[in-house]
Amino acid sequence: xxxxxxxxxxxxxxxxxxxxxxxxxxxxxxxxxxxxxxxxxxxxxxxxxxxxxxxxxxxxxxxxxxxxxxxxxxxxxxxxxxxxxxxxxxxxxxxxxxxxxxxxxxxxxxxxxxxxxxxxxxxxxxxxxxxxxxxxxxxxxxxxxxxxxxxxxxxx
Numbered sequence: 585x586x587x588x589x590x591x592x593x594x595x596x597x598x599x600x601x602x603x604x605x606x607x608x609x610x611x612x613x614x615x616x617x618x619x620x621x622x623x624x625x626x627x628x629x630x631x632x633x634x635x636x637x638x639x640x641x642x643x644x645x646x647x648x649x650x651x652x653x654x655x656x657x658x659x660x661x662x663x664x665x666x667x668x669x670x671x672x673x674x675x676x677x678x679x680x681x682x683x684x685x686x687x688x689x690x691x692x693x694x695x696x697x698x699x700x701x702x703x704x705x706x707x708x709x710x711x712x713x714x715x716x717x718x719x720x721x722x723x724x725x726x727x728x729x730x731x732x733x734x735x736x737x738x739x740x
Contacts, residue, residue: 586696586703587734588727590687595619595663596723600684604672605636608665609650612686615663620688624656628688642675646714649704651687651697660696662687664726666718683714707733 595615602608609632617623631652635641642648648671663686670680685704689697707713710733720726 585731585734586699587707588731589696590660590662590700591664591685591727591730592619593723593727595661596726597663597665598720598723598726600665600667600671602665602667602671603669605650605674608667608671608673608681608684609633609686612650612663612665612684613688615665616661616686616688619663620658620661622656622658623654623661623688627656628652628654631688632686640674640676642673642677642681644677644708645711646670646675646679646682647684647708648673648675648681649685649687649701651689653691654688655691657688657690657693659693660687660689660700662700664730666720666726668718683717703734 597615602611613625613628617625631654632650635652641650665684667682670682673681
C-alpha cells in the first residue's frame with residue numbers, strides 16, 4: 585500500500601486550529617518536520633506557496649492536497665489534518681476545506697509522488713469520505729480509515 589508509506593499516525597492532526605491557508609501550511613509543516621527533521625521548514629513553506637500560486641490545491645469536496653518539491657525531503661512524507669470548523673482556502677468550489685493531505689516530496693521521488701496522488705484521488709472519490717473521516721475520534725482511527733479505503737479498492 586502506498587498511503588501507509590507516506591502518512592504515519594504521528595503526522596495526523598485531529599483538530600487543526602488554522603483559519604486560513606498560510607496558518608494551515610505552518611501548522612501542518614510542524615507535523616511533517618517532526619516526522620522528518622531533515623526538512624528545511626523555510627524551503628518547504630516556499631515550495632508549498634510556489635505550488636499554490638500556480639493554482640489552488642483545494643480540489644474538491646472540502647479537501648485540499650497542498651504539496652511541493654522540497655530538496656531537503658527524503659522521498660515523500662505527508663501529514664493529514666482535519667478542521668472541524670473549516671478553513672478559508674480559496675478552493676475551486678469556494679467551500680471551506682475540512683480535510684488536508686500535505687505532501688513534501690524530494691526531487692528524486694517523482695514516481696512515488698505520482699503514485700500517492702493516484703491513490704489519494706481514488707480514495708477521495710468516495711462521496712462519503714469527508715463525512716466519514718470527520719467522524720473519527722482518534723489518530724489511529726483516521727490512519728486505519730485511510731488505509732482501509734485504499735485496501736478496499738478505492739485505491740489500486
